[in-house]
Amino acid sequence: MDERVPRDFETLRATILDRRASLPKRIAQIAAYALDNPDDIAFGTAASIAASAGVQPSTLIRFAQQLGFDGFTSLQLVFRERLRERNSSYDERLAALRAKAEEGGGHRAIFDGFVAAASTSLGDISRSLNDAHFEEAVALLAKAETIYVLAKRRSYPVASYIAYALGKLKIRNQLVESAAGLNAEMIGFATPRDAVIAISFSPYAPATIDETRSIAEQGVPIVAITDSSFSPLAQFAKVWFEVAEADFGGFRSISATMALAMALTVAVGEKRREAGRRRKG
């Protein structure tokens, strides 16, 4: 192996792109495949990769040799190393942000801390969201005559966003907030043909709990967004989502809740459109 063999993925990638024009057809084919499917190269066997790329195993080895490696195995090491590093890189970057933020590096650090908390929360919810629950919630909300939206304090911004988005989608909704103190009366109008989105996180705002209970007692189905299965909201809800938000400096992120809220809203709009088409068509 000569001195200029690429040892890291980026160099390798650059080298391949650089020589691309001058490579023979089959070699170019495997080169393109390698850049498009680096994970396959990292994990596969020469035979399996060759098959996926539509070439012979020997071509794979010639490709590696042409780049200066002494065989496929050495080439593969670069792809594996990349995975190892990439693995850590995102988490490390986040950890670095958070560390810097926590050791108190000025005001910029505060900003970094919140960005890190938001990213972490999004990653978590993306991994943990249950598809079936989501579908169920969408179905339940899509057939409601009016969607009541219920949240106070820290969760209120989410509720106000939901109300805004539902309005834009022309879906009848009622944000339960009344400057005149008429929440109870407002809730009284809800029927089992309606539905509720209730949002509350520990420490649960007592008003949210009370209103959720009373609306549940009227037989109105509830979709809850909360932070644990022990949440008082969970017992009232037909479907509930557990959202774990990361916090920074005592302030919890609401980015994951927000993303879920947006998705619910738009999915409900989508489902109604589908239903509408079916009725007409």
Added chain:
Amino acid sequence: MDERVPRDFETLRATILDRRASLPKRIAQIAAYALDNPDDIAFGTAASIAASAGVQPSTLIRFAQQLGFDGFTSLQLVFRERLRERNSSYDERLAALRAKAEEGGGHRAIFDGFVAAASTSLGDISRSLNDAHFEEAVALLAKAETIYVLAKRRSYPVASYIAYALGKLKIRNQLVESAAGLNAEMIGFATPRDAVIAISFSPYAPATIDETRSIAEQGVPIVAITDSSFSPLAQFAKVWFEVAEADFGGFRSISATMALAMALTVAVGEKRREAGRRRKG
């Protein structure tokens, strides 16, 4: 291989932890090594892993079989799958989410789309936020007697969050919203010793623009969060932030704006505490 063989890493991990106490010494040794060095299991050979863990290759296979796999190779697949999912670099994961969302794979795809949009927006703002502007905004807001918060429609959730957080930090603030239509009068009370956070994105809500103009004319310093240097808000503002939010399905994310808002709020609280200490000490 029986039915209950763990197919994903988390299940596998749980199974191992569960049985840990009842495992023979060498098997326990390799079990601990596997959980501590999952990357090594994913990439290594039976011999190399066994050597690193200080056991015989055959022990490794017995370990796998005890978990229900038919050999080391099947066990290794689980560790590799984990890397594929986890490791597929952050950007790649995002791209995958977005691609899946855009090709329209049902309702889950909508959720993925919003998560991707939020993550992208956070990445963008993290790169583009100007430290000096941020410091300036914090300084300006920290010395205000009352912070007025101004935003309508899509930006309103951010404003309501700011008002909530400022309240928690015991910083006097006024969310400019009045069910009684008294916004103009409310604004009339502001003086140059106060400050304003105004938030608006294209298409700029006319009310926000009008109110911002009139409050600017009273000499009240303004911090604006908006989406372009051509924004009508920019001309009125002492400091302004350009926040580019990614969108999905016509709905723009607000996660970056939210992170910035949280950071501003908490940084202002921080700066006030610092100033308080200095006066006393």
Added chain:
DNA sequence: TATGGATTGGAATTAATATTTCATATTGAC
């Protein structure tokens, strides 16, 4: 402390995988 069963180490075996080789096909230059 003797006995049986479980556990372990290490070598032998088997399976798999990478690499090489060689015949054939393709391409480009004259």
Added chain:
DNA sequence: GTCAATATGAAATATTAATTCCAATCCATA
């Protein structure tokens, strides 16, 4: 169009790695 150089396919071979097997050891129990 011919020739040489280059590229490719397919199978043979060499290498490496997984698995199995058996003897040795350990451990619990009587």
